[in-house]
Amino acid sequence: MASSTKWFQDPSGSEKDLRACCSCSVTRISARITVRGVQYGVTCGDKWVDPNYMCDGRSECPNGEDEVGCFNWTTADHTTCMNRWGFIQRIKIQQSMRCFPLQHKQICENSQDQTNCSDPERVAVHCMSEGYPTNISIWGYCSDFKLCDDNYNNECFEPELGCKIHKGQKCDGHVDCKFKTDESCESLTSIRCVRRFRSPHVERNTPLRIPLQWVMDDQIDCLDETDEDPDQWKTCVSGNITHYIDPKSDCQQVLLCPSGDKFIDLAKLCDGVKTCSIENELCAAVNNFGIEEVARITRITKNSQRILLPCVSGGSKHSSRQLTNCTTIEHKTGLAQTVLDVQKPVMIILPKEKINCSHLYGENYVYAACNKRCLDAECPLIDVPRDTCENKAESRVRALTKNNTLTTVLKIKNGTAYDKQIFPCVNKNCVQYAQVCDLKDDCGDGSDEKKCENNFKCDTSYTYLNLSQVCNGVVSCRDYSDECQPQCPPSNKNIFANNYLRTASYIMGPMSTVLNIVSLVRSGSKLTYQETYEMFLNQLTILMINLGDLFIGVYLITVSYFDYIKSDGSYCQNRHFWFSSTECSFLGVLSTTGSQLSLFAMTVLGVTRVTNLGNLVLRDCQTFKSTLKLGILAAGPILASLMVAITPVLTIFEDYFVNGLYYGDSPLFVGPVDKPRHFAAFRVYFGENSSSWSNESSWGEIRSAVAKMFSSDSKIKEMKGDTVHFYGNDGVCIFKYLVRRDDPQWIFSSSVLLMNCLCFLFISVSYILIGYKINLSGRNSGRAGGNDRVLQIKILAIIVTDFFCWIPLGVVAFLHLAEEIDATSWYPFFSILILPINSVINPFLYESNFYWRILSATVRFPVRVARRLWSFIQVKKRDFLRIPAAMETVASGASGTATTAV
DSSP, rough: OSSSOOEEOOOOEEEEGGGGGSSSSSSGOOSSSEEEEEEEEETTTTEEGGGTTSSSSSOOOOOOOGTSSSSSSSSSSSSSEEETOSSSEEEEEEGGGGOOOOOOSSTTTSSGGGGSSSSSSGGEEEETTTTTEEETTTTTTSSSOOOOOOGGGOOEEETTEEEEEEEGGGTTTSOOOOOGGGGGOSSEEEEEOOBOOOOOOOOOOOOOEEEEEGGGSSSSBBBOGGGGGGGSSEEEEEETEEEOTEEEEEOEEEEEEEESSOOOEGGTTTTOSSSSSSHHHHHHHHHHTTTOOOSSOOOOTTTTTEEGGGGGGGGGTTTOOOOOEEEEOOOOOOOOOOTTTOOOOOEEEEEEEEEOHHHHHHOHHHHHHHHOSSSSSOOOOOOSSSOOGGGGTTTEEEEEEESSOOOEEEETEEEEETOEEEEEOTOOOOEEEEGGTSOOOOOOSSSHHHHHHHHEEEETOOOOGGGGGGGSOOOTTTTGGGGTTTOOOGGTSSSSSSSHHHHHHHHHHHHHHHHHHHHHHHHHHHHOOBBBBBHHHHHHHHHHHHHHHHHHHHHHHHHHHHHHTTTTTTTHHHHHHHHHHHHHHHHHHHHHHHHHHHHHHHHHHHHHHHHHTTOOOGGGGGHHHHHHHHHHHHHHHHHHHHHHHHHHGGGGHHHHOEEEOOOOOOOOSSSEEEEHHHHHHHHHHGGGGTTTTTTTSSSSHHHHHHHHHBOOOSSOOOOOOOEETTTTTTTTTOOOOOOOOOOHHHHHHHHHHHHHHHHHHHHHHHHHHHHHHHHHHHHHHHOOHHHHHHHHHHHHHHHHHHHHHHHHHHHHOOOOOOOSSOOGGGGGIIIIIIHHHHHHHHHHHTTTHHHHHHHHHHHHHHHHHHHHHHHHHHHHHHHHHHHHHHHHHHHHHHHHHHHOOO
């Protein structure tokens, strides 16, 4: 460890580099070593004795001055130590022997000579030693010797492999590690202090910001003890734990460790560092739920042959039966790395033909790819340099290859054998073949997974997924990158799956809204002119149909608006927030109410026309019974529609209709979390107390259990999660018609769809009967007039449009339910194009005369203008043709007059 003092001063006043003294005879220097007024060693005449040679049992001075007082000790305390030459005697440390910097030569084998430095520039640590105030030099920390009573000089760690620093060097403004991990400072507070530890590169008494991890941790890190002063920090209560934060910050949610004595900030949760004993297991259980552990190890036979999993029965390393479509070869990496006298060649059994290696991992992938048995994968191995495997320094051995180059091998079996099947990481670590391409960052820098074709790396972390986890509808990356790739379904990236649906919604929404508002106004005005209850009821049901279609138009306009404002590229990462939003629930209720109201109103209309309900009762003959019938038939469709639409979002039914909970950017619960993933977390966190959880458990119980896992400070929101409701199954937020039997709501959805199809069939039959009655009445009266013919055309149009809306949807939904087809991708097509089309067509059907007049007027106007323009042109043309004739007449008259005169 380098010193901050590079120069010493001799009596002549000239400065010399201390490092130069390492190559000279320091015992023959005719000067005293003096640094900033502090003398080191002893002088005897014109000679100076290095502190390293004092008290060594051999006199360097003629009068023995360098050995005086060395062994006059009575007790073993901080002023004595065992010398590093291995003498049994304990020597007394002279002040001129303390904290001398040359070549890290400690005089004492336990570094006691690196305490009580006289030069403050050489002090790194302030502490108490055996009850006395002392300091530790810049060479005395991280020495594994307890020089401080609280062992503060050894509070050291490795932020990266091969870089060991004291905790006081963390975030001190000077880079000590190659990859700058010591200056990765995410939790610095706003309060500064002079630290107990001072790096040689930091000026004395420089106040530095205090890391939050040091606050109230029962270890003093500041000279003035600011880090342990509770009055300096804001208090937050997390369960039974009180923790402290920056006074300028707000209390944040934390995960409580099951032991009850620790907690984890959410920013640090699932970061690979095991703060709680169950942290890594908890994160893996929740975010890898349902993903099988990959097989990284090949099956090894008795003669040390390795069999790749594709060559054993069932693809299991425990199977004993070898498949016949495989062959045995010697493993060659193609890198000329055959090591002399180290290990026998590795024989592997692998497929004869090339295979898809995207499902192979570890040794299986390495051996297959490096022996050219993969369709689209290159060998991930590289040459093993001699300066590698720093993480296995105790077992690495330099070896010579047949190419006369040095490489590295590892001792195995207690040093009786050596392994050359190692992968060198970029950061000079090394791992075994079983750890290469195994979906884990075993190197620490991702280099063991970089050249692998069997994984997907999340954009903002060293998290690797197997390829089946990409675009599978389940979020596995915290940044959602696994579900936002170009090859993922378009519905992951926008509310509308494609531009065709977007265009249809943008056009049909305004059209449906305007047409149905016009129809509502006209239908409402006609109610006051109906002479019978039957006619009044018919007009009222038509008005309800217009109202339902208006809801569909408003739905299309609203969902188009949200699609527009969310088209900035952020929808994919935030779509589950949209699924659980109140706006999505509102859109679902609105669209469902509209479609059901139109369908139910058409059903009532068909019933009234077929049965002549009301029996043409005149207004002045109203009775309570007839009024009650009218009220029931009028209110029935509205109440039934609202019941179907609102039931899925009622809190009382959440245990049946809620699909999961969404916890925002929680690093533990990524994406929407269903019941099985919650139960996986509970089994790890609560242990034996979680055995009672099942699909029958209520969401209220699940929320309570989750709340116990996290802090419940009154200053912060309890960790409850937002409800991923019934309508939040797709970006368009419409009724969930397409379900499978494993979906909790399949009975409700299928029942509603079946009811709608039956309503359509009843409507069809009703209008067929109405048409039959009209034809029969026309034949009996001898006049099947134009009005009846027009009505029959309307009936046919209604039946046809209903058929193309509900029957195809019903057929597809039931085939999807029976798992005969997968119609998941068809969902936006039915919700945006097929079902809403009636909301545009119906106003034309029920107000055909009105719109026909408008259309006729619209068409006649340009025709009338064209005719008048044509007439104007013809008149002007005739006038233009008359001018030459008139001029000729005038000319002829003038000629005749002249002739007469002659």
